[in-house]
Amino acid sequence: MNPARLLVIFVFLSSVCYAEPRTWTAVNSKSLKAKFASLNDGKVTLKPTTGKEFKVDLSKLSEADQDFAINAKRQIELEKTDWSVDTELLKKRNGIYYNPDTGKPYSGKAFYEGFSGGKVKGVLKDGLKEGQWFEYKDGRRGWLKTYKNGKRNGLSEVYADDGSKVMEAMSKDDKNIYTKWWDKDENLTDIDGNILKKAKVETNP
Numbered sequence: 001m002n003p004a005r006l007l008v009i010f011v012f013l014s015s016v017c018y019a020e021p022r023t024w025t026a027v028n029s030k031s032l033k034a035k036f037a038s039l040n041d042g043k044v045t046l047k048p049t050t051g052k053e054f055k056v057d058l059s060k061l062s063e064a065d066q067d068f069a070i071n072a073k074r075q076i077e078l079e080k081t082d083w084s085v086d087t088e089l090l091k092k093r094n095g096i097y098y099n100p101d102t103g104k105p106y107s108g109k110a111f112y113e114g115f116s117g118g119k120v121k122g123v124l125k126d127g128l129k130e131g132q133w134f135e136y137k138d139g140r141r142g143w144l145k146t147y148k149n150g151k152r153n154g155l156s157e158v159y160a161d162d163g164s165k166v167m168e169a170m171s172k173d174d175k176n177i178y179t180k181w182w183d184k185d186e187n188l189t190d191i192d193g194n195i196l197k198k199a200k201v202e203t204n205p
Contacts, residue, residue, distance in 0.1 A: 020141060021049055022157075023165055023186070025062045039073040064168055067155040071146050075131045078123040084109035087124075095150060096127035118142050146171075160184065 024046060025031040034046035037053055044061065047053040058066055087110050090097040099106045105127030114120045118137030123130050128150030135142040140161055146154035151174045158167035164186060170177040181189045188197040 021163065022068070024065050026056070026060050027062060028060075036069060036072045039069050044069045064155050064157075064170065067146065067170070071132050071154060075123070078125070078131045079109060084111050084121065086110075087112040097124050098127060114142070116142065122147070 021033050021035050023031055023033050032046075032048055034048040037045040037047050039045070039058065042058050043055040044058050045053055045055050058069060061069065085106070085108065087097060089100070090106050090110075091100045092098070097106045097110070098104065105124075107125050107127075108123065109121070110124045111119055111121045114135045114137070116135075116137060118135045120133060120135045122133030125131075129147035130149070131147065133145050133147060141159050141163060143159065144155065144157040145152055146156065148154070152171040153173065154170065156167075156169040156171060157165050160166050164182070164184070166182050167179065168182075169179040179191075181191060181193075182199075183189050183193060183195070186199040187195045188199075189195050
């Protein structure tokens with residue numbers, strides 16, 4: 001393949017996935033919608049949809065939100081370039097994506113067409129999925145999965161059309177640890193939609 005072909009690639013023009021609003025929950029069950037801004041010295045800076053940005057101790061957030069914040073910070077380091085390659089242009093062998101020109105495992109931003117017609121975006125490191133991968137369709141976020149060395153490790157989330165979270169799961173080495181569900185009113189439910197816990201009013205964690 002001509003090296004120029006790999007330069008005919010997709011530039012990320014949309015907003016950064018990990019910087020979009022999401023619901024954050026503290027260990028005391030208080031929650032609010034906010035954008036991730038940064039993580040430094042054990043403190044997460046959040047930008048609420050209304051009001052001023054503020055800092056919260058990482059340890060005061062839920063396990064899922066701690067995982068999201070840690071991986072969002074790591075994602076910033078992984079995404080050093082504005083360029084992204086369609087995985088169709090790469091060669092995949094034994095689950096590893098290779099640069100067809102060099103024969104070496106590909107490292108960098110990548111994307112592919114999802115089963116539902118959405119665009120799936122993330123980073124490959126040494127040919128394997130790494131960090132946070134998101135699916136977008138019609139400008140809306142569909143899901144998030146977190147990878148380490150090509151295996152699901154950490155937080156996965158599924159979102160409704162309005163951006164609210166309807167499913168959360170934690171994994172390690174592709175094995176599920178737990179799964180939670182929410183209805184359209186953000187009440188915690190079981191898999192059949194029966195309410196287990198009513199949603200709380202949003203306040204700063």
